[in-house]
Amino acid sequence: MCATVESSRREGVVSRLIPESENLLIQNLSEVNLVADMPGVKIKQGATPHSVTTKIHFEVSGCGVFICPGEEVGFLSSLVACSWSSGKDSCLACYKAINEGYKVSHLVNFISKEYGRVSFHGIEANLVQLQAEAIEIPLLQKETTKDRYEQEFKETVKSLIPNGVEGMVFGDIYLQEHKDWVERVCGDLGIKPIMPLWGKDTERIMLEFIDTGFKAIVVSAKSDLFDDEWIGGKVDRGFLRYLQDKNIDACGENGEFHTLVVDGPLFRKKIVITESKPILREGFWKHWFLDIKKYELIEKR
Numbered sequence: 001m002c003a004t005v006e007s008s009r010r011e012g013v014v015s016r017l018i019p020e021s022e023n024l025l026i027q028n029l030s031e032v033n034l035v036a037d038m039p040g041v042k043i044k045q046g047a048t049p050h051s052v053t054t055k056i057h058f059e060v061s062g063c064g065v066f067i068c069p070g071e072e073v074g075f076l077s078s079l080v081a082c083s084w085s086s087g088k089d090s091c092l093a094c095y096k097a098i099n100e101g102y103k104v105s106h107l108v109n110f111i112s113k114e115y116g117r118v119s120f121h122g123i124e125a126n127l128v129q130l131q132a133e134a135i136e137i138p139l140l141q142k143e144t145t146k147d148r149y150e151q152e153f154k155e156t157v158k159s160l161i162p163n164g165v166e167g168m169v170f171g172d173i174y175l176q177e178h179k180d181w182v183e184r185v186c187g188d189l190g191i192k193p194i195m196p197l198w199g200k201d202t203e204r205i206m207l208e209f210i211d212t213g214f215k216a217i218v219v220s221a222k223s224d225l226f227d228d229e230w231i232g233g234k235v236d237r238g239f240l241r242y243l244q245d246k247n248i249d250a251c252g253e254n255g256e257f258h259t260l261v262v263d264g265p266l267f268r269k270k271i272v273i274t275e276s277k278p279i280l281r282e283g284f285w286k287h288w289f290l291d292i293k294k295y296e297l298i299e300k301r
Contacts, residue, residue, distance in 0.1 A: 078102055080167040080194060081140070081160050084109045086123045086131060087259040088216050088235060089171030089197060089251060092209050095266050096196035097169040105165055106140045107132050108156060110149070123219060123260055123292070127271075130297055131261065134269040150185065157189055167192035173202060173253050202250040206240050214264030217273065219290040221257035223280060231278035231288045235259055260292075269297050 132139035
């Protein structure tokens with residue numbers, strides 16, 4: 001029995017048998033499933049680390065491979081939404097998901113109904129809207145309350161499913177209770193949870209974020225760990241060295257600090273903060289918060 005190459009969302013129909021020893025270029029590895037072990041088929045990955053389209057060569061020997069017409073075959077990517085907090089982890093997760101072949105239909109953002117801002121980050125709704133405009137991915141933004149968060153989350157995401165959304169991207173890294181919640185809620189909705197950062201070393205994640213070219217600033221932080229001089233400062237290697245010296249988690253996964261992404265590979269335009277000041281606030285814990293008063297969206301050179 002000859003091996004086959006299939007995709008759950010295939011463009012066109014299977015129509016020809018590729019002779020043995022012929023090389024093919026297949027796009028979007030995440031959409032390709034090798035069926036029945038496919039004896040005689042070897043896979044060589046030729047993608048660069050940040051290429052948007054994964055390129056795979058199939059070297060066929062001993063049998064043929066059924067594939068869609070044409071030597072370069074395009075597969076329709078799975079349509080997904082991205083949980084968007086405005087910060088570095090959700091941004092990098094979105095970027096990595098796109099590089100893995102997913103198509104992001106919407107950034108999904110939740111705003112505190114009481115304050116009109118992203119919880120913990122403290123970013124106002126209009127600034128998140130500006131991020132989406134800069135990235136050129138539609139934003140689905142909803143107000144939510146603490147008591148009804150899960151229900152409102154499900155209702156919001158459920159509204160995207162009729163449009164073809166099959167999964168959702170999250171930026172969680174290692175907190176098991178977060179992963180458990182994501183998997184349970186996605187299971188209830190019948191969509192796939194996608195967690196590109198899960199289980200990865202937080203220092204490596206931070207370095208990848210910086211080295212890939214993303215730009216972010218610190219917008220909130222615990223006051224017992226950070227002085228006000230860090231609030232509004234750049235997320236760069238100098239900031240990472242401070243975190244290492246103070247033994248603070250490199251991604252602030254336990255809520256030590258939060259960020260706002262203003263530029264990077266996903267961004268068609270960049271956000272420039274023109275007026276802001278740090279404010280010390282009491283709350284669940286005493287923390288610094290960056291009060292961003294003025295900002296603008298400008299073209300990238």
